[in-house]
Amino acid sequence: MDYGKLIGDAFAYAKDGLLGNVGIWVMLLILMLVPAVPIFCWIFLMLLSLKAMPGLLFLAGSFGVALLLAVLLSAFYSGYQLKILRGETPLPPVTGFNTLFSDGIRYIVIQAIYMIPAIIVFCVFVLPMMLTMWMSVFSNEVPETMGPLFMTMMTGILITIIVSFIMGLFALIGVIRFARTGTFGEAFNFSAILATIGKIGWVTYIIALLIMFIVILIVSFVIGLIPYIGGILGFIINPFIGVFAIRYVCLLYDSAGTA
Template sequence: MDYKNALLDAAQFTHDTVWGYWKRWFILAVWTIIFPLLGGYVMDIFRGNSVPPDCNDWVRRFIDGIKYLVAGLIYSIPVIIVLVITFIPVFMEFINQVTSETTELNFDAFLPLLMPVIGGVIVAIILGIIVTLLFTIGIIRMARTNRFLEVFNFSEILKTIGKIGWGTYIIALIIIYVISFILGMLINLIIEAPYIGIIIALFLWPLVTIFESRYFTLLYEESGE
C-alpha cells in the first residue's frame, strides 16, 4: 500500500466533501451530535464511491448508523467484560471502606489488587487491538454487502486482511490512528476556546471522521475485493 497516496487521497476526498458545499458541511456538523446519522454517512463512504455522498435520505442513514453502533457495541463486549471483572474487587473494597466507620480510605488495602488490575488492563488492551483489527474490515464488509451479520464473518474478514497483508494492514492502522490522535488533541485544544470553541469543533470533527473513513476504504480495497 502506498500510505502517502492513501493519506493524500483521503485528505482530498475530505476537502471535496465540504469545500464549496457549505450546506452539506453544516448538516454534517449537526450529524456529529446525532451520531447515528454521521455513522450512516460513514457507511456510504465505506461502500467505495469516489464521489462524496450527499446528506440525503436521513432515515436510511439513521438505520445504517444504528447498525454501525450496535455492531461496535457487540464487538466491545469482551473488552467491557474484562474491565468489569478487573475493577469489581476495587469497587467492592471502596464500597466496604466508605460504608465502614473509618473516616479515611485505607489505600494499603488496595495494594493486593494492583497487580490483578494491571493484568486485567493489559488483557483488555490486547483484546481491544484484536477487536479493532477485525471490526475495521468487518464494518466495511457489512456496508458493502448490506448484511448485518457480515460484520461477524470472521473467516472472510481474516481472508481480506490476508490479501492486504498483515504487516501492511497493521502499519496502515498505526499511521491513521497516530494522525487521528494528533488531530483529536488539536480539536480538544480548540474546544477550550471560550464561547466559540465547541462550535468550531463541531465543524472539524466530521472532517476527521470522513478522512479516516476514506482511508479505511482505500485500505480495504488493497485486498482487491
C-alpha cells in the same frame, strides 16, 4: 503499502467533498452534535434538581435514558459513515434519514457485539476490584490485600485494552463488509475477514491505522494550540477529520482487492 498516497487520497476525497459544499459540512456538524443533546439536557436537569436531592436510583435511571437517546441519535452519523465505506464517490449528500438511521442502528449493534469479549474481561477482572477498593475507601478500612487488588485491576485493564484492540481490528473490516454487502451476517464472516486482513498484511494493516491515528492526533493537537478559537475551530473541522478517517480505512480495505 504507500502510506503517503493513502493519506493523500483520503485528504483529497475530504477536501473535494467538503470545501465548497457548506451544506454537507453543516449537516455533518449537526449529526455529530445531536447525540450530545440528551447528555447536556440530563446535566442541566440534574443541576436544577440538586436542591431536591434526587436518589441514586433516579440519577442512574435518568442517565441511562439520556445515554440510550444519545446512542439512538448517533445512528444517523453512523449510517452516513456506511455510505462512505461503500466507496461512494464523490462524497455523498446527507439524505435519506430513514436509511441512515436503520443502517446506523445495525452499525452500532455490530460494534457492540464485537466489544462483548472486552466487556466480559472488564466485568470479570476489573469491575469487582474497583468495587472492592471503592467500598474500602468509603468505609475507611484499607485491607491488607489492597496492593494485590490494585495490581489485579491494572492487569485486567491492560487485558481489556488488548482485547478491545484485537476485536477492533476485526470489527473495522466486518463493518466494511456489512456496508459493501448489505448483509448483517457478513460483519461476522471471520474467514473472509481474516482473508482480507491477510491480503493487506497484518503488520501493514496495524501500521496504517497507527499512522492515521497519529496524523489525526497531530492535527487536533496543533489546532488546539491556537489561542481563543482553537476549541471552536477543532469542533468545526471535525467533519473533515471524520470523512478523512472513514475514507482512509475504506481505501485501506480496497487495497486488499476485496469487494
